[in-house]
Amino acid sequence: MIRWPLLSVAFELNYAFDIFLGTAIPLSYLALICVLGKKKYWEVGWILVLIATFLHIHEGFWGAFLLGITWIATSFSDKKINFKVLVYIIIYLFFLILLIVPTLKNSEYVDGSYFSQIYVYTRLPHHLLLSYIGKERITKAIFLLFFINFILLLELLKYKNNKSNKNTIVYIYFFSIVYILMYGIHYMSTEILKIPFIITMYIPKIFKFFVFMSILNSIILGLKRVERGKVLSGTIFLIITLILDISTSNTTYIILLIFLLSFLILEKKILNLFLFKNKHLKIIINIFIYLLVFFLIYKKYFYLYDKLKFLYVGILIFEFISPYIKNIKIKKITFFIAFILLTLSFFNSMKGKFYNVTEEGYQYISGLEYAQKATDIEVYDLAIQFKKVSNLNDEFLANPYEVYPNYFQLFSERNCYVLDKNIPSQKQLVIQWYERVQKVKNINELNEEEIKRLLKDINVKYILLSEDKFDILEKSSYFEEVIKNKKYGIFKLKEE
DSSP states (O other): OOOHHHHHHHHHOOSOGGGGOSSSHHHHHHHHHTTTSSSOOHHHHHHHHHHHHHHOHHHHHHHHHHHHHHHHHHHHHHTSOOHHHHHHHHHHHHHHHHHHHHHHHHOOOOOHHHHHHHIIIIIOHHHHOHHHHOHHHHHHHHHHHHHHHHHHHHHHHHTTTOHHHHHHHHHHHHHHHHHHHHHHHHHIIIIISOOOOHHHHTGGGHHHHHHHHHHHHHHHHHHHHHHTTBHHHHHHHHHHTTOOOTTTOHHHHHHHHHHHHHHHHHTSGGGGGGBOOOHHHHHHHHHHHHHHHHHHHHHHSGGGHHHHHHHHHHHHHHHHTGGGOOOHHHHHHHHHHHHHHHHHHHHHHTSOOEEEEETTEEEEEOHHHHHHHTSOHHHHHHHHHHHHHSOTTOEEEOOTTOSHHHHHHHHHTOEESOOSSOOOOSHHHHHHHHHHHHHHTTGGGOOHHHHHHHHHHHTOOEEEEEGGGHHHHTTOSSEEEEEEOSSEEEEEEOOO
16 A cells, blocks of 8 residues: 655655746646556546646646556556546547647748757757767666666566556556657657657656656555565665765765665565564554654755645654544544645645755745845846836847846846747747847847947847946947946947
């Protein structure tokens, strides 16, 4: 049996903020959680991914894709097809088509090869290109995958009559096959054939789901071992979910391999002295395991303690008090208390607090303070002044590759002509963005005459410069100074 509250800890601490940047990924994750347990809530899962698809098509689609893979794996493991789920899949595909067809009808024709070159190699190569990830990381990932699958093969042979265990391992094998196939399909479609199909370009998004699924399955396998009394090997699987930077740090990668090797050794019969069968001893050890995991989380993410404190208490009540209460009324009261604690944790986590973490400790800061700390105070002050002296529809030009124009645009609420990081996803708009960047990318190398011609050409009156470029326009007869401080300034093209 899977203990859902501990899974909630993994869901709360997803270990990488970029995993949750999408609007729909949490819903897709919840959908996958619905079908990973012994009892599968297929209907709820497909409703969640359908809603997720309407919120963010890529994140909803990949959630649905893995939901479908889970259904195929379940059918293979059970040796029978659940046709009710097939109906859910058909309904989902119907709504997906309704969502996609209007966008295809309204799209303008673009050159496929030109678009692919821009989108794949210029837009977000770190997000889209496997070659950007690097052969070393991909090799490490696949080696790790084969090592884990070898361990699970031994597990499958050892407990082949345990249906729940067998299902979990079959899922992992299916996910492993899909994982490798996704690498191959993405590489072929973006780097060899250059197909202008956004779904194939967005295949790397599915790897975020694989991270989440691996965390869940690691916890599931760990808890199953703890329940069987295999405390050390079970704890290893639970601690693995707390190891960070596996892809970027060779040290943590080696630590992970050592953990897996230790697990393999502990599974041998010669070390049965670590097998605990006494019921009361197992309960005590379970409590210590939970406390150990909570302690490791606290040490690694101490600034999240205030968000998780209710969750910790709720989990402990749900796990170690509620099952042993026989009186129905008291049991309901206990369950209600646990529910309130978990709900408080949920709402507490939605407050969106920012933390300023230093060696002395941490403190809450507002969203505005966070944005101000991310850039120079001079940018903020200048932006507020520019907002007061300009109109809502006024645009400004700045170096698209600099960071400060992004914050200036945010604080001033005035649009920058083009920014390297502000990239649309619609095909014709991507091409427009690229051509704008190409037009102004050499702005720092232009003289006053060339800047004047450029501003007239793009129909923009204002230009934002850093202090090292002030001398170009300060004495110019073509420009007037609007506002400036010691670091940044706004200049305006004079009307002729």
